[in-house]
Amino acid sequence: MELYSSYISRLIGELSVLPGIGNKSAQRLAFHIINMPKDKVENLAGAMIEARNNIRYCKCCYTLTDSEICPVCADEKRDHTQIMVVENTRDMTAYEKTGKYEGVYHVLHGAINPSLGIGPGDIRLPDLIKRLQSVDAREVIIATNSSIEGETTAMYISKLIKPTGIKVTRIASGVPVGGELENIDEITLSRALDARVEL
Amino acid sequence: MELYSSYISRLIGELSVLPGIGNKSAQRLAFHIINMPKDKVENLAGAMIEARNNIRYCKCCYTLTDSEICPVCADEKRDHTQIMVVENTRDMTAYEKTGKYEGVYHVLHGAINPSLGIGPGDIRLPDLIKRLQSVDAREVIIATNSSIEGETTAMYISKLIKPTGIKVTRIASGVPVGGELENIDEITLSRALDARVEL
Numbered sequence: 001m002e003l004y005s006s007y008i009s010r011l012i013g014e015l016s017v018l019p020g021i022g023n024k025s026a027q028r029l030a031f032h033i034i035n036m037p038k039d040k041v042e043n044l045a046g047a048m049i050e051a052r053n054n055i056r057y058c059k060c061c062y063t064l065t066d067s068e069i070c071p072v073c074a075d076e077k078r079d080h081t082q083i084m085v086v087e088n089t090r091d092m093t094a095y096e097k098t099g100k101y102e103g104v105y106h107v108l109h110g111a112i113n114p115s116l117g118i119g120p121g122d123i124r125l126p127d128l129i130k131r132l133q134s135v136d137a138r139e140v141i142i143a144t145n146s147s148i149e150g151e152t153t154a155m156y157i158s159k160l161i162k163p164t165g166i167k168v169t170r171i172a173s174g175v176p177v178g179g180e181l182e183n184i185d186e187i188t189l190s191r192a193l194d195a196r197v198e199l
Numbered sequence: 200m201e202l203y204s205s206y207i208s209r210l211i212g213e214l215s216v217l218p219g220i221g222n223k224s225a226q227r228l229a230f231h232i233i234n235m236p237k238d239k240v241e242n243l244a245g246a247m248i249e250a251r252n253n254i255r256y257c258k259c260c261y262t263l264t265d266s267e268i269c270p271v272c273a274d275e276k277r278d279h280t281q282i283m284v285v286e287n288t289r290d291m292t293a294y295e296k297t298g299k300y301e302g303v304y305h306v307l308h309g310a311i312n313p314s315l316g317i318g319p320g321d322i323r324l325p326d327l328i329k330r331l332q333s334v335d336a337r338e339v340i341i342a343t344n345s346s347i348e349g350e351t352t353a354m355y356i357s358k359l360i361k362p363t364g365i366k367v368t369r370i371a372s373g374v375p376v377g378g379e380l381e382n383i384d385e386i387t388l389s390r391a392l393d394a395r396v397e398l
Contacts, residue, residue: 003292003295003296004288004292005253005254005263005264005265005266006265007246007249007250007253007254007265008250008254008263010246010249010250011246011247011249011250013246014242014243014246014247015243015246018228018231018232019227019228019231020224020227020228021228024381024382025219027289027381028218028219028289029217029218029219029220030250031263031287031288031289032217032218033217033247033250033251034250034251034254034263036251038251038252041247041248041251042248043213044213044214044244044247045243045244045245045247045248046244047206047209047210047212047213047214048210048213048232048240048243048244049240049241049244050206050209050210051206051207051209051210051229051232051233052232052233052235052237052240053237054204054206055204055206055207055233064204064207064230064233065204066204066205066206067204088230089203089230090226090227090230093202093203096202097202182223182226183223
């Protein structure tokens, strides 16, 4: 005999593929959702579908946004000659929250990771090189995570860009080694930006 | 300026009201969902809505099911004179997984919790009393959690039913005190059932 109704089993199955959601959490969430008011469930499901359908990559910096050009790239007051390279949109948001950075971004959507077979061509790195050929960049600030993959990516980008004469900097090691950028407080992130060193 | 697109912010907001999902987890889930294939997001959203719309309470034992009478109550081979009282459908499933129990269930959907203002009338307890008046019950096994609320509920039910002459038992204290029934292994649950004592 099926232990749960097929509707519940299916929902548990769908939920348990999400990151950080094991089978127990999926069960808990499924029963919570079944007990939620109908309109709340529709709101939740609708938010998922709408976000998935309306979010795309910014044509300029490749962050996730709902317009052709993201608000940061579209802002004429920002310094478009200073480009901060980050691993993902959440890291970009972490720096936006500091309110201290006035340049623009380039979102890689990943980091070089040979053990997972992720090479420079699998992230938005070729797009960065192409972008640097068409814009007048003064400085590229590398703000990848201080993990092994992030450091590898930083070194790789540095070696690629330095011959072009563009200044390449790396956010200071105020960021704890092994830490994830998105979990760090805004003051530490600000200090790491101020103390950036040329590579 | 909005840090995220309104679609992302809305999705993060909807996800962060789910139990055990904080703001960081909600962000992580939201970006995972945005990067999922379109049909997978539709499957996930559809599973939520379908489960919510098709699941109802069994007319007999009040477990969550997709038919008027749940498969356990509809099974004529089960012993309908032995009723196990549990706090929720997941706890019922935990006992079904042992394969050792041949009676039927009554799902309370909660436990008496005076500090949260949850009294006997706020859970499916009046329905149990009504049910016992119309069926020929031989034994009521109380399998609420061994938390304070679960023990309180067990004592309350016992005092209510004993005067009617129906045998009232409580699963043995093999279940660790303070533990949640759904997290306990099947052997411990089986032993607790075998060693049940009359209240």
